[in-house]
Amino acid sequence: MSPGCPWRRWMARALQLAALAEGRTSPNPLVGALVLDADGTLVGEGFHARAGEAHAEVGALAQAGERARGGTLVVTLEPCCHHGRTPPCSEAVLAAGIARVVLAMADPNPRVAGGGITRLRDGGLEVIEGVMEAEARRLNRPFLHRIATGRPLGILKWAMSLDGRTALPNGVSQWISGPGARDWVHHLRARCDAMIVGGGTVRADDPLLTSRGRRTPEPLRVVLSRGLDLPAAAQLWDPAPAATLLVHGPEAPQDRRDRFDRLGVERLALEACEPAALAIALARRGCNRVLWECGPVLAAAALHQGCVQQLAAVIAPTLLGGLPARTPLADLGLENLEDGWSLSEAATGWLGRDLLWQGAVVGPT
């Protein structure tokens, strides 16, 4: 669609509606919809608020009522044609008497994948595709990544001093960044389905790992710990603020497994205690986007195993020094500078006195 397409302004509004539920629809995508009557007047709006609840089209059509007849449905994603937790939206669109459907993109879900569009055209509706498709894909990048790869989109986050330290030589790390940056991290968590740490972070920092109420329910807190060598008491074992999933390898001794079962902490045994296996397991649980908030060894492994698509580095204007002090990433096995990971789409901004550097991670080619 050209920039002059008359539907762009309505699709922009539908994308705004879709974004209202960011971080809350997984495993579903974000979808927004609106209905114009036969004269082009806005008569209904809707968005998909949460998995299991009504799809965006249904809400917009319900609001429009009889005024939808002969009108136009503008929706960010192809209406579904299958019975999931809700009936197929393509049937609801036909039943409402809509004459034209304007779409940003087809649904890559193999159960839809153009079937909704076919059903609408077979029903005699005009279907216009591809309006603001790039924007719609960007909005649903985590969902699209999971559908395409079977893994959630991964964001690796760290906070370091300007000389690249994530802790002092004595291990002290709270807080390197300031309150503005920590508040931003809480908002970032609210857009994610899970946060992942390793056992070392639990032992060193005893993190609470929540969005501080910015998402309800809180994202899943995930601990990846090969042998379950973890403290008996930790904030993460308290289910009141948020659920925790304890993921371990086959080598975890039975007595430790039993201990956490008695504590009531959900446990998942992987065949191999690796980031890639964890990512697949989390995708199966419906996670579209996960946040790696781990130490250098797990972070390097997650990068190596293709689990990281985006980076969010908070850089504090401090110098901590210390050759043995913790740094963001353990060995990546590089022999040449050209072989390193790099960042594209780099963007920076200030979070109080701290700098936030975000970008898309591009692996060695």
Added chain:
Amino acid sequence: MSPGCPWRRWMARALQLAALAEGRTSPNPLVGALVLDADGTLVGEGFHARAGEAHAEVGALAQAGERARGGTLVVTLEPCCHHGRTPPCSEAVLAAGIARVVLAMADPNPRVAGGGITRLRDGGLEVIEGVMEAEARRLNRPFLHRIATGRPLGILKWAMSLDGRTALPNGVSQWISGPGARDWVHHLRARCDAMIVGGGTVRADDPLLTSRGRRTPEPLRVVLSRGLDLPAAAQLWDPAPAATLLVHGPEAPQDRRDRFDRLGVERLALEACEPAALAIALARRGCNRVLWECGPVLAAAALHQGCVQQLAAVIAPTLLGGLPARTPLADLGLENLEDGWSLSEAATGWLGRDLLWQGAVVGPT
């Protein structure tokens, strides 16, 4: 002076003139001057181009000639009242028949320090002080720092990956930053009187360490090496591109001293091979501003010994990883995060794909 002061626009021009010689006047300050005739018309401009050459006032007065009579001299620094390499400017101002002198700041040089102002007032001239004084002080911060402390103002510079590495685990470090950042470093060197590296940098990188012709003569290249354990062949030993000063401690064996004497490399033996002693020696040689381009151990020592006032960190959008990989700073002996060095006046900008983070270094309080 208030922002509405009528002399501000002329002082701004004088400061621009002064800045034209940035990096070339040491040990002298940067000074710019202009002359307005009795009607307020600009009739002369001048700046101090290099130590030993004419002072700014003299050039502006020469350009103005007879039209200076009854006019105003606007100058960024108090005219001198002593015979140095050139005669006292206060006498030249009186001789030219100037009626009014507008100053940004007094000269902190103990041989002047208000004496020039007194001489002018005694001669019957109106003297207006403090116009754009903050800007003038900022422009001459390196000179003022040397006069106040007996050491040059130090800038610590490094280039690192986004995960805080200045080299790969195998030592490879050329080039972490891109051509835009390297070009910027050449410009930075051109504003400095000397660049300092340690022996490790000579052994690992064999740097050329010049401004690539952006300053004539090139800044002094300084190697601080306790025991002169240095390669026999290195780009720094070639005097053609720039002069090199080899600084060592009392422990340097005589045969190594002899070797460098035979090579014709200038040598300076310190009583203690420490950054602070080197800084004092460089101030005595007339260095106002020096650039520390050294590895983590020397950088940490320079910070510790108060030799670093500003930081310029280039951060490349790459991830290199590797726990044994080189990082910017060795141990600073910190036990608490609150005790760290921090940066004020932080400012960032892009040098191609690399981020430049500059700031003033604030030590532990």
